[in-house]
Each structure stands twice: as C-alpha cells, then as structure tokens.
Amino acid sequence: MKIEMISFGKIAEFISNQNIDVDGIADTDAFKQYLENQFPALKSMKYKLALNKNIVQENTTINNNATIAIMPPFSGG
Amino acid sequence: MSAERYNRQIILKGFGEEAQQLLLRAKVLVIGAGGLGCPALQYLAAAGIGHIGIVDDDAIALSNLHRQILFTTADIGKLKVEVAAKRLQEMNTQIGIIRHPIRLQKNNILDIISRYDYILDGTDNFESRYLINDACALLNKPLIFAAVSGFEGQLAIFNTPDHLMPSTNYRDLFPIPPDKGEIPNCAENGVIGVLPGILGTMAAAETIKLIARIGQPLTNKILSYNLLTQEQYTIGISRGEGYTLPKTVDEFLNMNYQDTNEKPQSYIEIDANELVKLQQLESVILIDVRERHEVPVLDKQIFTQVPMSEFGAFMTKEFYQKHVVLICQHGIRSVAAAEAMQEKYGDAKKIYSLKGGIVKWRDHFLRS
Known part of the structure; x- marks a missing residue:
C-alpha cells in the first residue's frame, strides 16, 4: 500500500513529507496507530488527518496511492 | 457614496455597483489589531466596508512594529484600537469605525458580536479562538x-453553509484546545512580519468575497499556506461528532475558556522502535538512570549515565536538549525520573520513558 504523507506546522518538524509503502494499513485508525508508533511525539499533540483532502471524522478505508495530510492547530497572529 | 473612490473595483467585471453596495451595508468586526488584524483592517476599510469594529485591549510595543503595519514608532505605548481607528478613518472618511478597547470574555462577547454581520478572528491564542468560535456558532455569525x-498559515470560513453542506465550525477540526505549550505562540516561537500580512490580507479577501457574493469563498474548507514554498493545500471540512459546543447562552456562559490548560502534559512511555526514532532527533538526550554497577553496560557515547542516586543533583543543572529519554532496567525507575522531570520542566521539554526497560528490549540493546 502506497501512501503519500503531507504534514504541517510543528508536525512537519519531525514528520517530513514522504511516500511510504507499508502493508497492513487498511484504514485511518490503523494509520493513526502506525504514525504514533513511528513518531511518539505525536501522541501528546492535537492533530487532525485529512484523507485525499477531506477531513477524517470517522474511521475510513484507505486505498492505494492515498494522500494523507497531518495538521495541527495554529493560533498565532 | 463617492463612486470615484471605489471606481477601480466598481468597473471590475464580476464586481460592480451592486457588490460595492453590499460592502457599504456590511458590518464587520475584526478581533485583534495585530499582525493579522492590521492588514485585514486596511483592506476592509479601503474597500469601503460601511461599518468596521475593532477589538483589542493591548497597547503598541516596539516588537509589534515589524508586522503590525498600521503603527509607527511614535505610537508606542498608545492603545492599538485608538491608533488603528484614527489611521483608518483618515484613509477612508466615508465609513464608520467603532472602537472596542476591551478584552473579549464570556460575559461581553455575545453583546458585541451580535452587532455585526461578519467576524474576522485575528487573535493570537487558543483561549480567544475557542471563545470566538463558540460565540459565533451560537449566534450563527460567519467567522x-x-x-x-x-512560516505557515491557516485560513478558513466557519458557520457559513454552502450549497453542498451545512455549516462547520473550528471544533469540527480541533474539538478541544491544545494543552498549554503544545503549540508555541508568536512571542515564544517568532514570526516573520510578512506572513501574518499575507494571511490577514487573504482573510480580508475572503470577507469581501463572502459579503459581495463573488467567487468561491473558503466555506467548509481550510487552506494551509506555506511561505517558504509558496504552496497551498486546501482540505474539505465536514461535521464531526462527540464534542461540546454550547447550544444556549446559559451553556455558553458555563463553558470554561480560561483554564483549558490546567492539566499538565505528561511524559510518554515508548517502546524500542520509538526509541530508535527518537535517537534520530537533533535535540535529544538519552539518560540511563541505573546505578553504575548494573549490567549490561550501555554505550556511554550514546547513553548519558545519571544514576537515580545522583538524579536530584543532575536536575539542578541546565541542559539544552528538548527531548529527554529515560531508561532503566525494568522501566520503573525511569518512570519515577520522568515524573520528576515532568514536574520540573513541564512543557519546556518532552519527556519519554522506555516501557519495560532494558530487560524487555534486551535484544535491541545487545544488538546495538
């Protein structure tokens, strides 16, 4: 399964934009678990995933060649 | 109305006299006259928004001037609202500027935003952002x-339904505020002046598009902007579930906006794979808290030895690394060390403890 990862803000400091090729990630819940294993710093952060440019509100199936964005909240002004 | 003043946008195909009238009849509240608010206010005033309210209780400081471009060196110490209102009024004498030199709170925000049609949030902290979001959702005000x-920005329009979807709000993206220190603010993290300039100007553009009913405003979308790459990434927002959004004034007044940060962030327990990932970070220190006689002996080039018996003394010294990984034989003493460090450093450092310790991950340590 090929997934393109795009990250923003503070998250981009430790997860660079990258293409991954992994097996066993069928849905966004599994992807979240994979991410937090790979990047433990995420566990203590608020962030939202977007699958193919749509915000993930519930567990969603991931298809091959999906793009997943990882977005933290910003408050600066 | 002086048609001459707005001539260049009235003659624009797709804008015209009708759109200009919509701007003149609109009432827009800009919250925060800072890096985002200044450029937004300038363009809204110049474009002929009929009534513009400005909320800010702050005075101008020297460190504001690199990005808050309504203010001059001579204005330092003066109230932002006063200086901004005066300057905008000089620029456009045909519009009404209303000053609100206050800090918005639960007990005054509903009264103020109910007087406006559109709310532009240019504040600089999560407390205000959640307060404003909830108040706008309650009163059904486009935000x-x-x-x-x-070097990045976010831009969105909330509480505004479009032809595809009912309205969404900030809590559909981030249901609860981050812990204090999780996301640094501009004062801690720094900001290049032109970035809020761009985002504030884009926010003014979205406001004008909404009011004048032109183009496709960012309703139910969030745009991420990167100054360093000039890339934009737009994500569709849908309604989330299971978060608290006050539905009545009573519920709103009972919300807690101030103390969202009271829970201290805690340390994180990790496994050996996560340890490997953390080792690759730039600013990391790996600390072995076992006593000096314990085996197996780890590579002292990689693992700094600070036995628990010396840990108190170590904590009185400063060290620069941001990430601290604590390791012991079974992952019990390292938790105690993590708790002590968490208490001392709070959000200033990220603290990790290897769960199960060296015994559990023996293969990993023998290999390396």
Whole structure:
C-alpha cells in the first residue's frame, strides 16, 4: 500500500513529507496507530488527518496511492 | 457614496455597483489589531466596508512594529484600537469605525458580536479562538479565521453553509484546545512580519468575497499556506461528532475558556522502535538512570549515565536538549525520573520513558 504523507506546522518538524509503502494499513485508525508508533511525539499533540483532502471524522478505508495530510492547530497572529 | 473612490473595483467585471453596495451595508468586526488584524483592517476599510469594529485591549510595543503595519514608532505605548481607528478613518472618511478597547470574555462577547454581520478572528491564542468560535456558532455569525505558526498559515470560513453542506465550525477540526505549550505562540516561537500580512490580507479577501457574493469563498474548507514554498493545500471540512459546543447562552456562559490548560502534559512511555526514532532527533538526550554497577553496560557515547542516586543533583543543572529519554532496567525507575522531570520542566521539554526497560528490549540493546 502506497501512501503519500503531507504534514504541517510543528508536525512537519519531525514528520517530513514522504511516500511510504507499508502493508497492513487498511484504514485511518490503523494509520493513526502506525504514525504514533513511528513518531511518539505525536501522541501528546492535537492533530487532525485529512484523507485525499477531506477531513477524517470517522474511521475510513484507505486505498492505494492515498494522500494523507497531518495538521495541527495554529493560533498565532 | 463617492463612486470615484471605489471606481477601480466598481468597473471590475464580476464586481460592480451592486457588490460595492453590499460592502457599504456590511458590518464587520475584526478581533485583534495585530499582525493579522492590521492588514485585514486596511483592506476592509479601503474597500469601503460601511461599518468596521475593532477589538483589542493591548497597547503598541516596539516588537509589534515589524508586522503590525498600521503603527509607527511614535505610537508606542498608545492603545492599538485608538491608533488603528484614527489611521483608518483618515484613509477612508466615508465609513464608520467603532472602537472596542476591551478584552473579549464570556460575559461581553455575545453583546458585541451580535452587532455585526461578519467576524474576522485575528487573535493570537487558543483561549480567544475557542471563545470566538463558540460565540459565533451560537449566534450563527460567519467567522473568517486566520492563524499563523512558524512560516505557515491557516485560513478558513466557519458557520457559513454552502450549497453542498451545512455549516462547520473550528471544533469540527480541533474539538478541544491544545494543552498549554503544545503549540508555541508568536512571542515564544517568532514570526516573520510578512506572513501574518499575507494571511490577514487573504482573510480580508475572503470577507469581501463572502459579503459581495463573488467567487468561491473558503466555506467548509481550510487552506494551509506555506511561505517558504509558496504552496497551498486546501482540505474539505465536514461535521464531526462527540464534542461540546454550547447550544444556549446559559451553556455558553458555563463553558470554561480560561483554564483549558490546567492539566499538565505528561511524559510518554515508548517502546524500542520509538526509541530508535527518537535517537534520530537533533535535540535529544538519552539518560540511563541505573546505578553504575548494573549490567549490561550501555554505550556511554550514546547513553548519558545519571544514576537515580545522583538524579536530584543532575536536575539542578541546565541542559539544552528538548527531548529527554529515560531508561532503566525494568522501566520503573525511569518512570519515577520522568515524573520528576515532568514536574520540573513541564512543557519546556518532552519527556519519554522506555516501557519495560532494558530487560524487555534486551535484544535491541545487545544488538546495538
């Protein structure tokens, strides 16, 4: 399964934009678990995933060649 | 109305006299006259928004001037609202500027935003952002949201339904505020002046598009902007579930906006794979808290030895690393060390403890 990862803000400091090729990630819940294993710093952060440019509100199936964005909240002004 | 003043936009195909009238009849509240608010206010005033309210209780400081471009060196110490209102009024004498030199709170925000049609959030902290979001959702006010972090920005329009979807709000993206220190603000993290300039100007553009009913405003979308690459990434927002959004004035007044940060962030327990990942970070220190006689002996080039018996003394010294990984034989003493460090450093450092210790991950340590 090929997934393109795009990250923003503070998250981009430790997860660079990258293409991954992994097996066993069928849905966004599994992807979240994979991410937090790979990047433990995420566990203590608020962030939202977007699958193919749509915000993930519930567990969603991931298809091959999906793009997943990882977005933290910003408050600066 | 002086048609001459707005001539260049009235003659624009797709804008015209009708759109200009819509701007003149609109009432827009800009919250925060800072890096985002200044450029937004300038363009809204110049474009002929009929009534513009400005909320800010702050005075101008020297460190504001690199990005808050309504203010001059001579204005330092004066109230932002006063200086901004005066300057905008000089620029456009045909519009009404209303000063609100206050800090918005639960007990005054509903009264103020109920007097306006559109709310532009240019504040600089999560407390205000959640307060404003909830108040706008309660009163059904379109909210134009702009925020920056580092070299990036976010822009969105909330509480505005479009032809595809009912309205969404900030809590559909981030249901609860981050812990204090999780996301640094501009004062801690720094900001390049032109970034809020761009985002504030984009927020003004979205406000004008909404009012004049032109183009495709960012309703139910969030745009991420990167100054360093000039890339934009737009994500569709749908309604989330299971979060608290006050539905009545009573519920709103009972919400807690101030103390969202009371729970200290705690340390994180990790496994050996996560340890390997953390080792690759730039600013990391790996600390072995076992006593000096314990085996197996780890590579002292990689693992700094600070036995628990010396840990108190170590904590009195400063060290620069941001990430601290604590390791012991079974992952019990390292938890105690993590708790002590968490208490001392709070959000200033990220603390990790290897769960199960060296015994559990023996293969990993023998290999390396």
